[in-house]
Amino acid sequence: MQAKINWIDNLRGIACLMVVMIHTTTWFVTNPHVISPFSWDFANVLNSASRVSVPLFFMISGFLFFGPRSAQPRHFLRIALCLFFYSAIALLFIGAFTHISVEASLKNLLQKPVFYHLWFFFAIMVIYLVSPLIEVKAISGKMLLALMLVIGIVANPNTVPLSGLGAKWLPVNLYINGDTFYYVLYGLLGRALGMMETGKKSLTWICGLLFVLSVWIISRGTLYELQWRGNFADTWYVYCGPMVFICAAALFIVVKNTLNQRVLPGLGLISRHSLGIYGFHAFIIYALRSWNVDLKSWPALDVIWVFAATLTCSLLLSVALQSVDKRRLVS
Numbered sequence: 001m002q003a004k005i006n007w008i009d010n011l012r013g014i015a016c017l018m019v020v021m022i023h024t025t026t027w028f029v030t031n032p033h034v035i036s037p038f039s040w041d042f043a044n045v046l047n048s049a050s051r052v053s054v055p056l057f058f059m060i061s062g063f064l065f066f067g068p069r070s071a072q073p074r075h076f077l078r079i080a081l082c083l084f085f086y087s088a089i090a091l092l093f094i095g096a097f098t099h100i101s102v103e104a105s106l107k108n109l110l111q112k113p114v115f116y117h118l119w120f121f122f123a124i125m126v127i128y129l130v131s132p133l134i135e136v137k138a139i140s141g142k143m144l145l146a147l148m149l150v151i152g153i154v155a156n157p158n159t160v161p162l163s164g165l166g167a168k169w170l171p172v173n174l175y176i177n178g179d180t181f182y183y184v185l186y187g188l189l190g191r192a193l194g195m196m197e198t199g200k201k202s203l204t205w206i207c208g209l210l211f212v213l214s215v216w217i218i219s220r221g222t223l224y225e226l227q228w229r230g231n232f233a234d235t236w237y238v239y240c241g242p243m244v245f246i247c248a249a250a251l252f253i254v255v256k257n258t259l260n261q262r263v264l265p266g267l268g269l270i271s272r273h274s275l276g277i278y279g280f281h282a283f284i285i286y287a288l289r290s291w292n293v294d295l296k297s298w299p300a301l302d303v304i305w306v307f308a309a310t311l312t313c314s315l316l317l318s319v320a321l322q323s324v325d326k327r328r329l330v331s
Contacts, residue, residue: 013267062187276318
């Protein structure tokens with residue numbers, strides 16, 4: 001179990017870094033007409049490679065709570081306190097630094113998050129709610145692969161439609177609707193893959209290559225959408241899309257097989273502060289972009305600067321918060 005905890009911590013640290021990278025590069029990928037094609041594609045590739053971050057968080061939660069141990073009352077209390085605390089921070093931030101209506105944000109508090117990144121606290125609550133009803137059993141690799149192909153690709157409503165000979169072939173309609181289905185599925189997949197013997201070196205290489213190939217497809221698909229539509233579209237970016245699904249499963253196995261011996265110091269630090277970093281990072285990026293404390297004219301330097309500044313500030317805020325929050329209720 002200790003080895004499993006090691007790779008889980010490393011995976012959580014990687015996922016946290018990827019979340020920061022997504023929001024660091026968002027300005028560039030959503031503003032393709034004010035930067036060069038090369039700069040846009042640079043940000044596009046980084047964003048494409050980081051799309052697995054949110055699915056990985058669901059997979060980690062599923063691994064931890066879709067087994068003999070389910071979410072306990074303290075876990076529900078913690079997620080509720082996190083939602084309240086970071087929503088309160090968001091309201092203060094909105095009131096002080098934006099033109100968004102605080103009153104409107106309060107009225108819709110139970111319908112949508114106060115700040116865009118806080119949606120995750122609502123979504124992860126579902127994993128906690130269903131965890132007492134679910135205990136994933138061990139299945140064969142072939143069976144799991146078949147299930148992944150059918151539910152993750154063939155019948156995935158986010159699969160790009162394939163038609164021919166007057167008929168629609170993909171996606172197959174199994175009446176799967178809503179992102180929440182896939183959030184729970186990611187949790188199930190995380191538990192199933194976490195229990196499975198995946199240590200073969202050949203499997204690690206296959207999954208590594210599959211991850212790289214899937215990232216390439218996501219980035220090329222997004223580029224094609226830009227050229228076809230004349231503007232950015234997130235068709236290939238969605239967390240429940242088939243390529244992101246493949247990426248998440250592949251990277252999960254790679255990290256499980258290769259970072260299984262010990263918690264790497266840097267990733268361990270990020271993992272321990274992942275909640276605080278997630279909670280604070282969006283405010284810092286918003287401030288850097290809104291106040292023009294960035295380097296948009298030099299995209300590569302901008303990404304490095306905004307990513308590093310955001311990560312550093314978020315980490316310092318998390319460290320400060322943990323020094324007060326001794327029970328780690330919101331940090």
